[in-house]
Amino acid sequence: MSAPATRAGYNFAYLDEQTKGMIRRALLKAVAIPGYQVPFGGREMPMPYGWGTGGMQVSAAIIGRDDCLKVIDQGADDTTNAVSIRAFFRDLTGVATTERTEQATLIQTRHRIPETPLHEDQILVYQVPIPEPLRFIEPSEVETRKMHALEDYGVMHIKLYEDIAQFGHIATSYAYPVRVNGRYVMDPSPIPKFDNPKMDHSPALQLFGAGREKRIYAVPPYTEVRSLDFADHPFEVQRWDQCCAICGATDSFLDEVILDDQGGHTFICSDTDYCRTRLARQEEKA
Amino acid sequence: MSQPQLQAGFANPVEDSQQAFRHLLKVMSEPGVIRPLAAATALDTLTPATFSACQTLLDATTTLWLGGALDTETVRANLGFHSGCRIVVDPAAADFVLARAGELPELMTLRAGTAEYPDRSCTLLVQVEALATTATEQATALRLSGPGIATSRQLGVTGLDTRLTRYLVERPHPFPLGLDLVLLAQDQVAAIPRTTRVEVN
Numbered sequence: 001m002s003a004p005a006t007r008a009g010y011n012f013a014y015l016d017e018q019t020k021g022m023i024r025r026a027l028l029k030a031v032a033i034p035g036y037q038v039p040f041g042g043r044e045m046p047m048p049y050g051w052g053t054g055g056m057q058v059s060a061a062i063i064g065r066d067d068c069l070k071v072i073d074q075g076a077d078d079t080t081n082a083v084s085i086r087a088f089f090r091d092l093t094g095v096a097t098t099e100r101t102e103q104a105t106l107i108q109t110r111h112r113i114p115e116t117p118l119h120e121d122q123i124l125v126y127q128v129p130i131p132e133p134l135r136f137i138e139p140s141e142v143e144t145r146k147m148h149a150l151e152d153y154g155v156m157h158i159k160l161y162e163d164i165a166q167f168g169h170i171a172t173s174y175a176y177p178v179r180v181n182g183r184y185v186m187d188p189s190p191i192p193k194f195d196n197p198k199m200d201h202s203p204a205l206q207l208f209g210a211g212r213e214k215r216i217y218a219v220p221p222y223t224e225v226r227s228l229d230f231a232d233h234p235f236e237v238q239r240w241d242q243c244c245a246i247c248g249a250t251d252s253f254l255d256e257v258i259l260d261d262q263g264g265h266t267f268i269c270s271d272t273d274y275c276r277t278r279l280a281r282q283e284e285k286a
Numbered sequence: 287m288s289q290p291q292l293q294a295g296f297a298n299p300v301e302d303s304q305q306a307f308r309h310l311l312k313v314m315s316e317p318g319v320i321r322p323l324a325a326a327t328a329l330d331t332l333t334p335a336t337f338s339a340c341q342t343l344l345d346a347t348t349t350l351w352l353g354g355a356l357d358t359e360t361v362r363a364n365l366g367f368h369s370g371c372r373i374v375v376d377p378a379a380a381d382f383v384l385a386r387a388g389e390l391p392e393l394m395t396l397r398a399g400t401a402e403y404p405d406r407s408c409t410l411l412v413q414v415e416a417l418a419t420t421a422t423e424q425a426t427a428l429r430l431s432g433p434g435i436a437t438s439r440q441l442g443v444t445g446l447d448t449r450l451t452r453y454l455v456e457r458p459h460p461f462p463l464g465l466d467l468v469l470l471a472q473d474q475v476a477a478i479p480r481t482t483r484v485e486v487n
Contacts, residue, residue, distance in 0.1 A: 012300045021345050024307045028343075031315040031403035032466045032479035036431050053308040062311065064304040121312075149401035181433050181481065183462065201436075205315050220434035268368045 002181070013060040016091045019043055023145045024060035025084040027207065030218035030249055035180030036148070037131050040049070042214035052085060053211030055127035059108050062123065062207075065090065068096045069103035075112040075253065075270035099273050111174075113195040115252045118204035120221065126189040128210040131217065133187040135179045153185045156228060164233055173238065179226045182217055188225075194237045194253045199225040242267045247278040290363035296325055302315035305357050306342040311476040318430040318439035320417050335470040336384070336413050343382065343409075346370035351380035354389025356413060375470070384411040387447040394458060396465060403461035407480075412447035417471045420456040426451060427455075427487040430478065439477060440487075443469060454484040 006012065015023075019041070022070035026040040028238040032279045069089055073081040077099040085108060086097050092166060098104050101116040105190065108125045116161060134144045135157050147153070154179055176193035179185050189208060199206065199219060206219040221223060229235035243250045245257075245266040252274055254267040291466045296302035302325040309321040324334040326341060336356075344350060352361065362373060374380050377391035385391075388412065399407035418441075421427040425442035428451075448469075457464065457480070464480030478484065 010303075015302060017303070018345055018347075021303075021343070022347065023349070024311075025343060026405070027311060028314050028409070028466070029407070030319070032481065033313065033404050034481065036404060036462060039403075062304075062308060064308060065301060145402040203436075205311070216464050222436045223433040227447075261345075 007091050010092055010196060012093055013063050013089065013283045014045075015043065015057065015197040017059045021193045024189065026220065027058070027061065027218065030216050030222050031205070032206070033184075034219055034223050035178075035186040035217060036186030037215040037217045040214055042211050045211065046088075046132060047084075049212040051081060054107070054129035054209030054213075054216075055108050055110070055125050055211075056085060056088070056209070057211060058091065058209035059106065061097060062125075063093055064259075065093075065095065067106045068098050068104050070098050070107045071109075072107065072112060072114065072271075072273075073110040074255075074274045075114070075274075078272060081148045091212050100277075101273050104286045111190050111192075112253070112270060114192060115249075115269070115271045116277070117198075118197055118202055121202075122204040124202075124204050124206045126191075126206065128143065128187070128215070129212070130175075130210045131187055131210040131215040133175075133185050133211050148184060151183070153179075156185055157230070159231075160186060160230070164230075170229070170233055170235075171285050175234075177228050179228060180202045181223050182226075185226075185228070186217065186219075186228050192236075192238060192253055193227065194226045197237065198224070201225075240267060244256070244269045244275060247275045247282070249278055262276065289446050290359040291313060292367055293327070293329055293351050293360075293364055295368040297466075298339075302326070302338070303342045304339035306338045307346075309475055310339065310342065311478070314468070314479055315474055316434040316465070317432065317478050317482040318428075318435065318441040318476060320419060320441075320476045322473060323470070323475040329364050330358050331356045332385075333413060334359055334470045335473050339468060339470055339475065340365055340384070341368055342369040343411075346372075348372070348381045349374045349379055351375075351377045351383045351385070351391065352432075353377075353385040353391060356385055357387075372398060380408055380457045382409050382411055383465060385413070385443055385479055387412050387450045390450060392418065392454050393449070394467065397461045398463040400462070400464060404464070407463065408465055410465055411470060412450070413470050414443055415471065416442075416444040416446075417469060417474050417476050418442040421487065428454070429485040429487050430480075430482050430483045434479075435482070443476075451486060453485075454478060454482075455486060 071086040073079040101114040226234040326337040329337040396408040
């Protein structure tokens with residue numbers, strides 16, 4: 001009758017049921033008001049802020065026995081943050097885990113959206129450090145709340161304009177502000193702006209959790225997500241002259257890897273599952 | 287006077303409320319989608335779907351306004367026992383309003399949130415006769431569009447009244463203020479959040 005082998009003495013998915021209920025009610029309001037930051041009673045998690053406590057609380061409130069969980073950190077399934085969060089949920093829920101994007105029903109991510117297009121009934125949970133896109137401009141929460149209420153977003157464009165004045169182009173390359181459903185300006189979390197277009201009209205549900213700041217927000221499927229820009233400086237994503245040194249991909253987000261102390265460097269896919277899948281397919285053909 | 291009968295709630299509270307919530311999350315993020323919801327049994331005047339939603343959403347920190355035919359001693363006693371929610375007299379104080387469509391309080395008196403905190407708004411739990419994706423004779427046929435819907439979606443609801451339908455079509459609360467609607471049939475659930483544009487076919 002109870003869930004399979006999980007650590008004794010803990011509730012399913014760590015959080016107590018009343019906390020889950022509170023987060024669940026916040027999530028329903030978040031999807032009803034796309035891009036709006038819902039305050040919630042963030043709990044202490046058994047790891048420090050900045051390691052994804054917000055994302056973990058959202059995941060813990062929604063995860064169930066039938067889920068298949070994937071966790072990525074900067075696109076990789078095998079880095080410290082991803083491995084430990086995956087182990088945490090395997091320990092405390094006993095759910096299946098995977099590294100394959102298309103098999104996962106629930107993907108918790110730190111700072112990337114998988115390259116493989118997401119499909120309906122998948123849920124992407126983002127770990128968010130600073131949920132308020134206006135915070136760097138206006139430190140007061142009372143003021144930023146008012147700015148959101150009045151749709152007073154001119155200052156956001158000034159920030160982007162200052163980039164153009166200084167560098168000749170919009171130099172903001174991650175946490176690039178977006179407007180959701182033509183209303184709220186939202187921080188997409190520090191994903192590279194390369195990933196911003198994937199958020200627009202995505203068939204998957206996107207949920208955002210900020211543990212330290214205690215905010216939850218959401219983008220329902222098939223919702224317009226527009227990156228802010230100017231008519232004469234339209235939004236652009238990063239491009240590379242190189243391809244991935246492992247799989248040869250030209251369409252994925254590349255990480256620069258330093259090879260020696262002589263300035264040698266190369267580029268590889270940041271999304272390890274995408275890279276591995278491509279490589280396996282090439283070997284099959286050969 | 288006899289004591290109201292207490293009745294069993296979810297058999298596995300942790301798992302059942304998680305499953306029920308995932309259906310609620312699905313229907314709220316994709317308005318007009320119909321999902322099964324029947325982890326609990328029926329409770330007096332409440333259908334299995336309604337009783338499941340109540341156990342999933344309500345607890346000691348939430349307030350509920352209960353009205354019309356659904357408001358019985360047995361329902362009050364059981365919701366109090368299973369969730370510990372406070373049942374309020376003033377609909378303007380309620381986080382959740384539970385009633386049939388024709389027995390809802392005046393909708394403009396309910397909490398619709400504030401410009402700074404639009405999430406502090408009431409969620410309507412409306413028990414209806416039936417939900418369908420195709421038009422039937424008795425059903426009000428709604429055409430939905432907006433976030434969560436690729437193009438448009440059809441939803442047939444049996445048991446909507448003209449006042450609630452008019453609210454959905456006219457949306458008198460200016461966005462982001464508004465009421466979010468959860469429609470609960472016998473063992474199915476659908477939802478229409480405040481972002482959805484509603485037309486009556």
